[in-house]
Amino acid sequence: MTLVSTLPGLLTLAALAAGLGGLLGWSAARGPRDSGSVAERIDALLPQTQCGRCTYARCKPYAQAIAAGEADINRCPPGGELTIRALADLLGRDPQPLAPEVGPAQPPQVAWIDEARCIGCARCIPACPVDAIVGAQKFTHTVIAAHCTGCELCLPPCPVDCIELRVVEAVDERLHRAA
Amino acid sequence: MASASAFPAGLRLPAHKSEALAPAIAIAPAPSQAIVSLDQGSGRAALPCVEAGERVRVGTAIGIDPETRNRVLHAPVAGVIRAVEPRVSATGTGHGLCVVIDNDGTGDRDPALEPIDDAERMPAPQWIECLANSGVVGLGGAAFPTAVKLAAALAREATHLVLNGAECEPWICCDDALMRARAPRILLGARLLLRASGAGHCTIAVEDDKPEAIAALKAAFSSQPDERITIRAVPAVYPAGAERQLLTTITGIEVPSGSVPSQSGLLCQNVGTAAAVADFAVTGEPCIRRIVTINGSGVVRPGNLDALIGTPIAELMAHCGGYRGTPERLIAGGPLTGRALPDDGIGLTKAMNCLVAASTLDLAPRGAEMPCIRCGNCANVCPAGLLPQQLQRSAQAGELEQAGAWGLLDCIECACCDYVCPSRIPLTQRFCEAKSALAAREERLRRAGDARWRFERHQARLQADAEAERRAFDEARRRARNDGAS
Numbered sequence: 001m002t003l004v005s006t007l008p009g010l011l012t013l014a015a016l017a018a019g020l021g022g023l024l025g026w027s028a029a030r031g032p033r034d035s036g037s038v039a040e041r042i043d044a045l046l047p048q049t050q051c052g053r054c055t056y057a058r059c060k061p062y063a064q065a066i067a068a069g070e071a072d073i074n075r076c077p078p079g080g081e082l083t084i085r086a087l088a089d090l091l092g093r094d095p096q097p098l099a100p101e102v103g104p105a106q107p108p109q110v111a112w113i114d115e116a117r118c119i120g121c122a123r124c125i126p127a128c129p130v131d132a133i134v135g136a137q138k139f140t141h142t143v144i145a146a147h148c149t150g151c152e153l154c155l156p157p158c159p160v161d162c163i164e165l166r167v168v169e170a171v172d173e174r175l176h177r178a179a
Numbered sequence: 180m181a182s183a184s185a186f187p188a189g190l191r192l193p194a195h196k197s198e199a200l201a202p203a204i205a206i207a208p209a210p211s212q213a214i215v216s217l218d219q220g221s222g223r224a225a226l227p228c229v230e231a232g233e234r235v236r237v238g239t240a241i242g243i244d245p246e247t248r249n250r251v252l253h254a255p256v257a258g259v260i261r262a263v264e265p266r267v268s269a270t271g272t273g274h275g276l277c278v279v280i281d282n283d284g285t286g287d288r289d290p291a292l293e294p295i296d297d298a299e300r301m302p303a304p305q306w307i308e309c310l311a312n313s314g315v316v317g318l319g320g321a322a323f324p325t326a327v328k329l330a331a332a333l334a335r336e337a338t339h340l341v342l343n344g345a346e347c348e349p350w351i352c353c354d355d356a357l358m359r360a361r362a363p364r365i366l367l368g369a370r371l372l373l374r375a376s377g378a379g380h381c382t383i384a385v386e387d388d389k390p391e392a393i394a395a396l397k398a399a400f401s402s403q404p405d406e407r408i409t410i411r412a413v414p415a416v417y418p419a420g421a422e423r424q425l426l427t428t429i430t431g432i433e434v435p436s437g438s439v440p441s442q443s444g445l446l447c448q449n450v451g452t453a454a455a456v457a458d459f460a461v462t463g464e465p466c467i468r469r470i471v472t473i474n475g476s477g478v479v480r481p482g483n484l485d486a487l488i489g490t491p492i493a494e495l496m497a498h499c500g501g502y503r504g505t506p507e508r509l510i511a512g513g514p515l516t517g518r519a520l521p522d523d524g525i526g527l528t529k530a531m532n533c534l535v536a537a538s539t540l541d542l543a544p545r546g547a548e549m550p551c552i553r554c555g556n557c558a559n560v561c562p563a564g565l566l567p568q569q570l571q572r573s574a575q576a577g578e579l580e581q582a583g584a585w586g587l588l589d590c591i592e593c594a595c596c597d598y599v600c601p602s603r604i605p606l607t608q609r610f611c612e613a614k615s616a617l618a619a620r621e622e623r624l625r626r627a628g629d630a631r632w633r634f635e636r637h638q639a640r641l642q643a644d645a646e647a648e649r650r651a652f653d654e655a656r657r658r659a660r661n662d663g664a665s
Contacts (some may be wrong), residue, residue: 043631
């Protein structure tokens, strides 16, 4: 077989490849590219603890930073491995271990106020990002466990250290594996 | 009169029921110590409303629903509460909070219990309210609160009540025994359930391999005819008695995926539940007993026992002549949908329709799991019309969304696919695990969504507060200037 006899075939294929490639590139350039919705989809996968342990102020800024390529996906301790895996799936990246500087993974927890020691100063109330603390000045406070995200932001303002965090429950190993 | 079953596939299985059905229902003696699990098998544990040391009478409330505060659990015996503590239980985790009552043998009845004579004439909501505090739950095995189901049916104006006497799973025959012995109570229960649900007619569905039960129901019916009630035989195909499958067989309506029967104007209750409702109305006694089948070749005299809730399983077995040798496995429920029990010290729950003491004779060696060969047997027998092999692939790969798209939540866990799988894949178990993983993920997302919403409201409020403060400050300054100028 000579080069001359294969040449028309090769040329046809090359022309096809170039044509289709051009078409693909054109459609990719014209297609919907909304990075805003990427940040929203990332935000939807974050646990919304609002704890700021990722070093960003809240969950949303962290999501925006990931979308902009400024932050890695392994900085959410409350989300742990599950969140990292979900983000890796969404963004087509490889899962990676939690970044050491943000601390270890945080199991689900809720704040609990020792009402015998609470002095009713109301300083923890504005600190709670999800309004899960009920109380008023000179009245004892309590945490609505169903709304508490376990962010620990109520701990620093408390002058008598009467708030502690309690782990919710041992989450089933199997669920972790399958989810 | 038997029509072909309307749902796809299913299995014809050897019944293994005749031996346990031979003797009449025996009354099991009250236990010396009752162990009443706060989770009676519905997965929703009651809150204890008694403390250790307290004295209770038969029928005294010991557990309330955490949300509605209805009295849902009652003392089966009179005596002193020994403890409210975690014990080995039949629930998923293997441990659950139980109320342990030392029986003092007096059998003192709570004086507040009174028969409800006018139940058949009571307005439906009021009658449902009574039932909500009676502790009656679905006795077919799901232990779902009957009053909740009735309230939904009433609210959605359900028209057709189906009483489930199909009892399709091998070994289990407590409903058959009940229908033979107490048919008039079931018919009374049917009328009371019609009253509560507002439904216009009732079909009592019985599998056609239970001619004695059908004859007993017909005899009771002819002495007390009611044009709203019909008795119908359905083909004996497993799982004919699964709620959705039975409703399709009886009414021809397929309850859509993701909805409940009441949304299609239907209501399904077990015949045992109907009898429990009637018992409650006649005696005033809450649901503290049930009929349970004791079966399997690991027990000396298989039979059906009318036993108090909380009776330790070991005592029930002893009443049936004890174990024959050492049983290989103790199963609550049937061989296909039941679960193995870790211990026979567990108290009887409302969900336990059958206890199988299985010897090696009953248990086919399962053998090692092998890869799926895509033979399609599972899809051929699935009564929900699913593709178990596809579900299994997705569940195995952790692709829960994909499994959901294949209809994971429509799996009724009947285990037909396990039964026919030549590779011995524990499919149903996989699907159960995937379902709970999916539910856990949904719960996490729901909680996150809730937290996001609350956080956004919190931020908006802080901003509005700051804005208001600034405006007030500006206003005060303006006024101060104006005052100074004038």
